[in-house]
Amino acid sequence: VxxxxxxxxxxxxxxxxxxxxxxxxxxxxxxxxxxxxxxxxxxxxxxxxxxxxxxxxxxxxxxxGTEGEAVSPLTLREKETLQLIAEGHSTAEIAERLFVSVKTVETHRKKIMDKLDLRSVAELTKYAIREGITSVDK
Incomplete structure (x- = not known):
């Protein structure tokens, strides 16, 4: 092919x-x-x-390396949270979808932003698209 x-x-x-x-x-x-x-x-x-x-x-x-992708600094749950943030879901919607509290979602968002040294939801969204966590179509 x-x-x-x-x-x-x-x-x-x-x-x-x-x-x-x-x-x-x-x-x-x-x-x-x-x-x-x-x-x-x-x-x-x-x-x-x-x-x-x-x-x-x-x-x-x-x-x-030859594996192509760098090891992600984010946990699986943080990636799930990031995807939903980047897709425009509210904190309450994310909490409901992931079966966690609003406070937990806020904590995940803060940890993600700290790990990636990002300062806004726009930067989070840009990162998520660039890393293939979400796409522009969603």
């Missing part, structure tokens, strides 16, 4: 390769790279567009 995508971010490349793709081609230069990508994939070799491989190498250089 050769994936054609508009995304060059290493997260997307990693997800596709883990799902079994043999190639990842970024649309931006698809016309120029298509033949080389197809040849590589047809001969059983991996192919990753230079734009995408650049972001993978940058991750490695920044200490995220």
């Amino acid at each position: 050769l994936v054609l995508s508009m995304h060059s971010d290493s997260r997307y490349v990693k997800q596709m390769l883990e799902a079994g793709a043999m190639g990842y081609l970024v649309k931006e230069n698809a016309f120029e790279e298509m033949a080389a990508a197809l040849r590589s994939v047809l001969t059983g070799r991996l192919y990753v567009s230079p734009q995408a491989s650049g972001s993978i190498l940058q991750d490695i250089a920044q200490g995220q």
Whole structure:
């Protein structure tokens, strides 16, 4: 399978390769790279567009290693809370969904902001989108 995508971010490349793709081609230069990508994939070799491989190498250089993603400083519950905050739910709604008190949600929010050194809900939302915890579509 050769994936054609508009995304060059290493997260997307990693997800596709883990799902079994043999190639990842970024649309931006698809016309120029298509033949080389197809040849590589047809001969059983991996192919990753230079734009995408650049972001993978940058991750490695920044200490995220070959696994792609850095270890998250957040617990699973903090990620759940962050997702709901980023999706625009109120503290009361989050508490109800997670079966916890409003005070617990407020504590989670404070811990998340402290761990990530963020100061506003807008920054939390931006972080959640960038890290794939939520998307713009939600």
